[in-house]
Amino acid sequence: MNSSTVRALLVRGMLAGLIAGMLALVTAYFLGEPQIDAAIAYEEAHTHGHEHGPEVVSRSVQSTAGLATGVLVYGVAVGGVASLVFSFALGRVGGFSPRATALLLAGAAFVSVYLVPFLKYPANPPSVGDPASLDKRTALFFLMVVLGVLLAVAATIAGRRLAPRLGNWYATVVAGLGFAAAVGIAYAFLPSLSELPEHFPALLLWRFRLSALAVQLVLWTAYGLTFAHFAQRLLAGPARERETVRDGAAPAAAQV
Amino acid sequence: MAQSIAPPSTGAPTAVPAPLPVKAILPWAVFFGLLTLIALYFVGAEQGATSVFAGTGVHEWVHDGRHLLGFPCH
Numbered sequence: 001m002n003s004s005t006v007r008a009l010l011v012r013g014m015l016a017g018l019i020a021g022m023l024a025l026v027t028a029y030f031l032g033e034p035q036i037d038a039a040i041a042y043e044e045a046h047t048h049g050h051e052h053g054p055e056v057v058s059r060s061v062q063s064t065a066g067l068a069t070g071v072l073v074y075g076v077a078v079g080g081v082a083s084l085v086f087s088f089a090l091g092r093v094g095g096f097s098p099r100a101t102a103l104l105l106a107g108a109a110f111v112s113v114y115l116v117p118f119l120k121y122p123a124n125p126p127s128v129g130d131p132a133s134l135d136k137r138t139a140l141f142f143l144m145v146v147l148g149v150l151l152a153v154a155a156t157i158a159g160r161r162l163a164p165r166l167g168n169w170y171a172t173v174v175a176g177l178g179f180a181a182a183v184g185i186a187y188a189f190l191p192s193l194s195e196l197p198e199h200f201p202a203l204l205l206w207r208f209r210l211s212a213l214a215v216q217l218v219l220w221t222a223y224g225l226t227f228a229h230f231a232q233r234l235l236a237g238p239a240r241e242r243e244t245v246r247d248g249a250a251p252a253a254a255q256v
Numbered sequence: 257m258a259q260s261i262a263p264p265s266t267g268a269p270t271a272v273p274a275p276l277p278v279k280a281i282l283p284w285a286v287f288f289g290l291l292t293l294i295a296l297y298f299v300g301a302e303q304g305a306t307s308v309f310a311g312t313g314v315h316e317w318v319h320d321g322r323h324l325l326g327f328p329c330h
Contacts, residue, residue, distance in 0.1 A: 002276075002277070002280050003280040003283070003284070005276060005280070006276060006280050006281050006284050007284065010284055010288060028320075028321070028324045032320070032323075032324040033320065036320055036323060036324070055316075056311070056312050056313055056316040057313070057316035057317050057319070061317075062316065062317070062319050062320045063320050065317075066316075066317045066318055066319060066320055066321065067320040067321050067324070068321075069299075069317060069318055069321065070299045070318040070320070070321015070322060070324075070325060071321050071324070071325065073295050073296075073298075073299050074296065074299055074300075074321070074325055076295075077291075077292040077295045077296055077299075078292075078296075080288050080291075080292065081288065081289065081292050084281060084284055084285050084288060084289075087276050087280075087281045087284075088275075088276070088278070088281055088285075090273050090275060090276060091272055091273040091274055091275035091276075092275045094272075095272045096272075097273070098273060101273075114326065117326070118326055121328070122326070123323065123324065123325070123326035123327075124323070124328070124329070125323060126323060126329070126330075129328065129329070129330065131330050134304055134305050134328060134330060135305045137328040138301060138304060138305040138327075138328045139305070141326075141327065141328050142301075208323075211324065212323075212324050212325070212326055215324050215325065216325070216326070235273060
């Protein structure tokens with residue numbers, strides 16, 4: 001258990017992120033791209049003075065190679081970071097096996113890195129959002145991501161502190177409620193954005209946002225399951241598990 | 257939680273994995289953390305609110321990914 005274990009976990013995390021990224025890419029292509037095309041068609045039919053210059057990258061490249069670059073780089077990056085968080089969390093957040101730790105971490109990452117910012121500052125299709133307010137929207141979005149992560153870390157620490165007094169179940173419930181309350185307070189105090197162009201199709205906005213949510217849900221679910229498999233095999237070992245099945249009495253059998 | 261679903265036949269307590277030492281994690285975390293910040297910056301924010309390179313090439317290339325991953329785009 002040393003630096004080479006961390007490296008092995010990082011490599012597996014990046015690989016799991018790549019696999020999850022590929023599934024997210026398929027989701028983005030089939031669910032998201034039709035909405036982007038529809039939004040661009042709307043934008044072109046309602047140009048409000050600001051003309052677009054010559055096309056730097058064609059739509060067919062944007063929706064294939066461009067989309068793949070963005071989603072796969074994102075997948076590998078967050079997959080690697082999540083595996084390093086896993087290296088730290090393993091054995092420190094409770095009596096969870098590598099597999100259970102990986103799955104819980106992926107769920108927590110989805111909620112804090114994506115869902116919490118998304119519910120306040122959701123993904124927008126092209127033509128939604130005033131270019132003049134981009135600085136403000138960028139700052140608020142990243143602030144919300146950082147806040148989501150910090151609150152999740154704080155809730156985890158609080159849950160661990162409360163566990164001896166309340167027991168694991170109630171400590172987890174209290175920490176979860178505290179997280180929700182803190183997120184609610186942040187939502188209430190941070191400025192809301194509503195820069196929807198007049199008569200922008202509501203159904204298109206809904207479908208776009210749902211597809212963006214689906215992309216992340218697929219990404220983190222696939223990552224959680226893939227990395228859970230890799231981490232369990234690396235740290236608990238397939239040989240030990242198989243022995244367990246045969247003998248029914250090896251220590252690894254007690255793990256989830 | 258893990259204890260309750262352990263097979264009752266073993267009778268052994270749940271094996272909690274030993275934590276990895278922070279000293280082993282830290283160098284990887286710093287190294288990969290920096291790489292990730294740079295990578296995510298180019299996917300999520302370059303040539304939007306801030307620009308390292310002039311023009312719109314990077315922005316246009318990752319345009320669809322930026323929208324669908326939830327980053328503010330334009």
